[in-house]
Amino acid sequence: MNKRVGLEASHAVAEAVRMADVDLIAAYPITPQTHIPERLAEIVANGELDAAYIPVESEHSAMSACLGSAAVGARTFTTTAGQGLELMHEVVYVASSMRYPIVMVVCNRALSAPLSVWGDHSDVMAVRDVGWIQVFCENNQEAFDLTLWAFRVAEDPRVLFPVMVHIDGFTLSHVTEPLWLPEQEEVDKFLPEFKYPFALDTDKPMTHGAFGIPDIYSEAKKAQEVAFLNSKEIIRQSWREFADVFGRSYAPVESYKADGAKTLLLTMGSFSETAKIVIDEMQAKGESVGLVRLRLWRPFPYEELRQAVKGAETLVVFDRAVSSGMGGPVCSEVKAALFSEAVKPKVAGVVGGLGGRDMSVKDFERVINRGKEIAKSGSGEIIETVGIRG
Amino acid sequence: MEGQAIKFGKNMVPLADTLAPGHSFCIGCGEALALKLACKALGENVIISMATGCAEICTSPLPVTSWRVPWIHTLFENNSAVISGVEAGSKILMAKGKKPQKDIKYVAMGGDGATSDIGLQALSGALERGHDFLYLCWDNEAYMNTGIQRSSATPYGASTTTAPAGKVSIGQKTRKKNMVEIAAAHDIPYAATASIGYPFDLMNKVKKGAETKGPAYVHVFVPCPTGWRHASDMAVELGRLAVETGVFPLYEVEHGRYRMNVSPSTLKPVEEYLKPQGRFRHLPEEEIRKIQEMVNEEYERLKAKAAAFPLA
Numbered sequence: 001m002n003k004r005v006g007l008e009a010s011h012a013v014a015e016a017v018r019m020a021d022v023d024l025i026a027a028y029p030i031t032p033q034t035h036i037p038e039r040l041a042e043i044v045a046n047g048e049l050d051a052a053y054i055p056v057e058s059e060h061s062a063m064s065a066c067l068g069s070a071a072v073g074a075r076t077f078t079t080t081a082g083q084g085l086e087l088m089h090e091v092v093y094v095a096s097s098m099r100y101p102i103v104m105v106v107c108n109r110a111l112s113a114p115l116s117v118w119g120d121h122s123d124v125m126a127v128r129d130v131g132w133i134q135v136f137c138e139n140n141q142e143a144f145d146l147t148l149w150a151f152r153v154a155e156d157p158r159v160l161f162p163v164m165v166h167i168d169g170f171t172l173s174h175v176t177e178p179l180w181l182p183e184q185e186e187v188d189k190f191l192p193e194f195k196y197p198f199a200l201d202t203d204k205p206m207t208h209g210a211f212g213i214p215d216i217y218s219e220a221k222k223a224q225e226v227a228f229l230n231s232k233e234i235i236r237q238s239w240r241e242f243a244d245v246f247g248r249s250y251a252p253v254e255s256y257k258a259d260g261a262k263t264l265l266l267t268m269g270s271f272s273e274t275a276k277i278v279i280d281e282m283q284a285k286g287e288s289v290g291l292v293r294l295r296l297w298r299p300f301p302y303e304e305l306r307q308a309v310k311g312a313e314t315l316v317v318f319d320r321a322v323s324s325g326m327g328g329p330v331c332s333e334v335k336a337a338l339f340s341e342a343v344k345p346k347v348a349g350v351v352g353g354l355g356g357r358d359m360s361v362k363d364f365e366r367v368i369n370r371g372k373e374i375a376k377s378g379s380g381e382i383i384e385t386v387g388i389r390g
Numbered sequence: 391m392e393g394q395a396i397k398f399g400k401n402m403v404p405l406a407d408t409l410a411p412g413h414s415f416c417i418g419c420g421e422a423l424a425l426k427l428a429c430k431a432l433g434e435n436v437i438i439s440m441a442t443g444c445a446e447i448c449t450s451p452l453p454v455t456s457w458r459v460p461w462i463h464t465l466f467e468n469n470s471a472v473i474s475g476v477e478a479g480s481k482i483l484m485a486k487g488k489k490p491q492k493d494i495k496y497v498a499m500g501g502d503g504a505t506s507d508i509g510l511q512a513l514s515g516a517l518e519r520g521h522d523f524l525y526l527c528w529d530n531e532a533y534m535n536t537g538i539q540r541s542s543a544t545p546y547g548a549s550t551t552t553a554p555a556g557k558v559s560i561g562q563k564t565r566k567k568n569m570v571e572i573a574a575a576h577d578i579p580y581a582a583t584a585s586i587g588y589p590f591d592l593m594n595k596v597k598k599g600a601e602t603k604g605p606a607y608v609h610v611f612v613p614c615p616t617g618w619r620h621a622s623d624m625a626v627e628l629g630r631l632a633v634e635t636g637v638f639p640l641y642e643v644e645h646g647r648y649r650m651n652v653s654p655s656t657l658k659p660v661e662e663y664l665k666p667q668g669r670f671r672h673l674p675e676e677e678i679r680k681i682q683e684m685v686n687e688e689y690e691r692l693k694a695k696a697a698a699f700p701l702a
Binding site for chain 2 (some may be wrong): 056208
């Protein structure tokens with residue numbers, strides 16, 4: 001019998017890690033992620049989870065310890081945010097290239113300077129190319145579900161890629177909401193024991209991390225990319241199986257009241273829930289608007305995105321980060337994804353919600369209206385930032 | 391394989407090697423010799439994590455490998471963190487019954503740059519957390535893999551490619567960072583120095599370090615013919631001279647208590663050690679005198695510590 005409980009999103013993540021019977025946690029505290037490693041430390045200290053907990057001295061070492069742990073075949077979890085993700089940057093590449101199925105929850109945070117511990121997507125956008133499967137959550141239920149699901153897809157022998165689960169710093173990580181917790185038997189049914197086929201083992205010596213001369217490096221990278229793209233099908237399949245066991249379904253791209261809408265807004269993460277309200281309000285006023293959310297960020301869901309925006313006249317992409325000199329990074333990628341389509345909506349990018357700046361329903365109405373104007377003007381290069389003073 | 395050994399003087403040397411022949415170290419490399427001796431001492435029940443460096447490059451070019459034991463390399467500065475994960479991960483899997491119980495040695499290896507410069511933080515973290523592992527530092531006193539750039543382990547007066555001797559410089563102007571003292575300052579159960587000039591002492595210390603419960607650190611002196619510009623048949627001899635001149639004393643520290651392993655009644659002049667090496671050839675008389683004074687002073691300090699806090 002499922003339980004309905006009120007939990008902070010960070011604690012919901014910790015609960016998913018407990019129910020997944022994780023073997024090793026290596027984490028370094030950083031705002032706004034701290035509640036996750038604190039709660040996990042408590043769970044381990046109370047004997048509610050039999051796991052090794054390594055209180056490392058930096059995020060670089062957190063991800064490095066995760067490499068070693070996954071290499072011996074232990075189910076491995078870490079979590080970080082903002083600067084921490086930047087500090088572990090080079091190690092994050094190694095995790096995917098060496099095919100270690102580590103799960104990491106990132107509490108999305110702005111990057112210095114100026115110092116900001118608050119939320120935006122600057123940290124995610126700096127790790128777009130690292131070869132991790134990446135998904136975004138909108139609420140506490142999703143934070144629990146997708147953390148649990150991440151182990152399943154990462155450890156699938158056909159996948160063996162690490163997974164990053166993104167939850168917005170503060171606006172999601174620190175929010176308490178009701179959610180359904182499953183029974184342990186259901187979790188066990190969905191998540192089999194981790195059997196890493198290439199574990200370091202004294203009975204079967206193996207070399208991990210040999211270096212690649214130019215004759216071999218290209219082939220290694222190509223093989224990695226083919227395997228990564230193939231993971232898309234397993235991602236879809238595992239979400240169908242998730243729905244079978246838990247009754248909640250996920251998809252690479254999810255739409256909200258978007259059927260037949262002339263103007264679509266595209267968002268990622270927890271602000272999508274605010275965006276839903278503006279869609280309700282604007283539709284009530286008779287406007288033809290709808291919402292599209294990217295759930296799966298990597299591998300990029302080209303086909304699903306094209307389907308989701310088919311027939312729309314205008315697509316307004318909302319970014320919580322700036323690619324300096326290039327505009328919103330999500331907007332750039334969406335434009336690239338639609339470029340080859342014969343018929344496609346006009347795409348306009350609007351940036352907002354940087355460094356923890358709140359986005360109200362009214363703000364999202366401005367985003368949509370301003371986006372429509374930009375699209376009409378025909379200029380694809382305007383970088384509009386919503387809510388700037390002076 | 392582990393049982394077979396041959397007698398060499400008073401000592402037994404295992405015949406078997408977990409490091410296969412066919413690696414690509416330079417002729418006369420002191421590090422290759424140290425690695426081979428260490429592998430003999432470690433045996434088969436070991437998982438090795440290695441930092442980027444000469445030893446890593448020379449033993450693991452895809453698609454071949456020199457390693458007959460499980461071995462992992464990821465990056466340059468994170469070796470101690472990787473072995474932390476390997477050790478804690480293996481042990482929790484055994485504790486949860488997911489892997490059979492086995493006495494496995496966890497060993498991290500890195501050069502002096504990986505250890506005393508870029509990887510110092512990760513090493514300190516792993517020592518402080520008390521992981522059950524042995525760290526082996528191969529000290530050839532510069533970044534040899536990338537072309538003889540200075541490190542914090544490069545000794546005073548040595549000429550390297552990033553601290554070269556020139557018209558207004560003698561080369562390295564700083565004194566060698568004392569890694570054993572830094573490791574020992576974590577109050578770990580075992581820290582020691584070893585040199586390829588004393589192969590049995592080296593093997594014994596590697597074995598002792600591996601068998602120690604908790605963190606152990608062995609700092610191994612490995613002359614480098616390419617970087618030090620000495621004759622390729624001199625690595626072992628320089629490994630002895632460094633000890634006999636007091637430049638690199640052999641000692642052990644257990645929880646802050648010292649034992650000197652080789653204590654010559656009189657030290658040979660440092661000149662005997664410096665002369666065969668091209669990296670010191672530019673030094674004038676007064677600099678050699680200065681180095682002699684530094685060596686004397688440091689050696690006396692070590693002797694005083696060993697006398698004040700002796701290891702029973």
